Amino acid sequence: MENKILKYDFLIVGSGLIGSLLAISLIKKKHKVLVIEKEKISNKYDDQRTLAINANSRDFLESIDMWRDLKKEQKDINQIIIKTHYQENESLIFENNNETMGSVIFNKDLLAKSHKYLLKKKSLLDKTLVGLEELNKQKIIKIKNKTYNFEKVIIATGKEIQKKVNPKYFFKGSSGHRAYVGFFYHSFNHNNKAYEYFTKNGPLAALPAPYKNNTYSTFIYSTKDEISFVELKNIIKKNFYKTHGKINLSKDFFSYKISPYLFNSINVFENLIFLGDCSRSIHPVAGQGWNLGIKDIQGLNKLIETEGLSSKNFNKLFYYQRKFESSIYFFFTEIINKTYNSNSPITKFFGKASLKVLKNFNFIREVFVQQAMGKNKIFD
Incomplete structure (x- = not known):
């Protein structure tokens, strides 16, 4: 049969x-x-x-x-703020008055x-x-x-x-870059804002993390350099202390090759x-x-x-x-x-x-x- x-x-x-x-x-x-x-x-x-x-x-x-x-x-993204390393005092803001730009889950x-x-x-x-x-x-x-x-x-x-x-x-x-992804805790409210900073060594983004309070963010940093936890922590602090306050980087981050x-x-x-x-x-x-x-x-x-x-x-x-x-x-x-x-x-x-x-x-x-x-x- x-x-x-x-x-x-x-x-x-x-x-x-x-x-x-x-x-x-x-x-x-x-x-x-x-x-x-x-x-x-x-x-x-x-x-x-x-x-x-x-x-x-x-x-x-x-x-x-x-x-x-x-x-x-989820956490809404109401604004996307973009900065570059050669215009640190200026920023470009993307936002929409009718609805949120996106969400993080x-x-x-x-x-x-x-x-x-x-x-x-x-x-x-x-x-x-x-x-x-x-x-x-x-x-x-x-x-x-x-x-x-x-x-x-x-x-x-x-x-x-x-x-x-x-x-x-x-x-x-x-590309030839490696991406580093993880979370950091901060003392300031992120106010549902996402950030994209073009640093000298690669782009660094921070987004509101989907936790109940607004003092957790997720990040992704890509660079050609292999960096340690301490180096990564210093990069996050240097770029976000003004907007996020006191920062504590979680050790549970991971990295992968960008191809x-x-x-x-x-x-x-x-x-x-x-x-x-x-x-x-x-x-x-x-x-x-x-x-x-x-x-x-x-x-x-x-x-x-x-x-x-x-x-x-x-x-x-x-x-x-x-x-x-x-x-x-x-x-x-x-x-x-x-x-x-x-x-x-x-x-x-x-x-x-x-x-x-x-x-x-x-x-x-x-x-x-x-x-x-x-x-x-x-x-x-």
């Missing part, structure tokens, strides 16, 4: 935030979805990292009913809620691994003694894609769709990496509505539509990082000039505000 073939609209490989949220959005639109995860799904979520969610991503989470519980624990809270939903729908299988080559070659796949036929296969396994694919298919950036890239996936896996950090990784200077993953989800859902899953050009249309915005952010963050971390007279001139334009021309500044909030329609 032949095995019964189970027909599904989507197979999603990877149950991280982007893969899980995509699955939820598709299920709510009555699509049949299966998510597979190579690791064991635990009911313990110990990840202490935070997530900066822009206004567009927050709206998306509300649309799939994932925000209602989270908003009780803990990764684990959103991931736990997403997994709970998928497990309840019986749409998530853990400890399951299928190779990319196999997924690219055929729609009928055997998973845990069951045979499936998937209309579309989506890969959302994050940056580990670099370990599985020939490097020639990646366009690499020139920006664009993945030319259509040239190697034409039958697969790549989302989030699978398709690109950008320097965290703009704080938009995860939010671009949400734009991927929104773009995919929109393409389903306009083209339908049976469209022969579906995968290519999605790839080239999302490649445009990904490339803009990729090169923009590369330029920003080099411009404001340079001490050459030419880059200083252009850096000062760009800040002056943004400060003095409301229309241009509003474009950047809308872009930071994820609500600029130019890429839609």
